[in-house]
Amino acid sequence: MISLHAGIADRGLRFDLEHGEGRTLAVIGRNGSGKSSLIGLLAGLIVPDPGGTIALDGTVVAGDQWVSPHRRPITLLSQDPTLFPHMSALDNVAFGLRARGVNRQRAREHAHDHLARIGIDQLADRMPNQLSGGQQQRVALARAIAVEPTILLLDEPLAAMDVAAAVELRSLIRNALQGRTGVVVTHDIADIRAFADDVAVLADGRVSDYGPVDERMGDENSLLRRYFLGG
Numbered sequence: 001m002i003s004l005h006a007g008i009a010d011r012g013l014r015f016d017l018e019h020g021e022g023r024t025l026a027v028i029g030r031n032g033s034g035k036s037s038l039i040g041l042l043a044g045l046i047v048p049d050p051g052g053t054i055a056l057d058g059t060v061v062a063g064d065q066w067v068s069p070h071r072r073p074i075t076l077l078s079q080d081p082t083l084f085p086h087m088s089a090l091d092n093v094a095f096g097l098r099a100r101g102v103n104r105q106r107a108r109e110h111a112h113d114h115l116a117r118i119g120i121d122q123l124a125d126r127m128p129n130q131l132s133g134g135q136q137q138r139v140a141l142a143r144a145i146a147v148e149p150t151i152l153l154l155d156e157p158l159a160a161m162d163v164a165a166a167v168e169l170r171s172l173i174r175n176a177l178q179g180r181t182g183v184v185v186t187h188d189i190a191d192i193r194a195f196a197d198d199v200a201v202l203a204d205g206r207v208s209d210y211g212p213v214d215e216r217m218g219d220e221n222s223l224l225r226r227y228f229l230g231g
């Protein structure tokens with residue numbers, strides 16, 4: 001469950017959004033409409049203006065109290081894998097668990113399981129600069145889910161992938177979203193079809209439309225069609 005009622009005045013943004021547990025929300029909107037800022041607010045990378053409130057799974061994380069990013073039940077996968085360059089794939093995935101106090105041995109075993117689940121356990125000992133972009137993004141996905149977040153944020157996760165890598169990763173991300181609440185920023189209607197239950201359209205720094213994807217895809221004049229086809 002996500003409850004977001006927060007603004008960033010110097011960016012001209014004000015979001016009001018309630019999103020149900022276990023559902024994936026696609027966030028779409030033109031460049032500069034506020035998609036990355038919305039993700040930053042949820043992840044704890046941006047502090048909202050005073051008076052704003054953000055609650056995740058029923059816990060206030062910004063507003064009356066501030067919960068730092070690594071203590072939120074949330075992880076972020078962005079377009080750029082941003083792996084730690086000095087750590088192997090395995091240690092990258094184990095990192096979040098170690099930061100949460102899991103001992104080294106258990107963290108590495110758990111990380112190995114996650115790499116196996118997404119089919120790259122044979123790459124466990126490689127350093128990031130020995131992995132392709134698609135392989136790095138798979139490691140980043142394993143790192144994001146290894147800490148078992150209840151909410152998974154994805155900021156254009158497939159934008160830098162070639163077509164074949166995107167198809168594979170899309171299916172892995174779909175699996176990763178099972179049983180979780182998801183928020184996916186995307187410009188690709190294939191992502192909406194693959195992941196999303198609901199869609200939010202951002203315009204002029206606000207949520208201008210929110211609702212189930214099926215309804216929004218329904219007719220020729222629907223907002224989604226107009227957004228993707230123009231006009």
Ligand SMILES: Nc1ncnc2c1ncn2[C@@H]1O[C@H](COP(=O)(O)OP(=O)(O)OP(=O)(O)O)[C@@H](O)[C@H]1O
Pocket residue numbers: 010011012029030031032033034035036037038
């Ligand atoms: N670090 C920042 N400091 C000040 N203003 C910012 C900052 N980052 C973004 N903005 C402004 O906030 C508004 C929303 O930007 P944001 O990056 O959230 O939009 P976006 O929808 O993610 O855009 P894009 O599709 O281009 O990535 C824009 O007017 C932008 O100029």
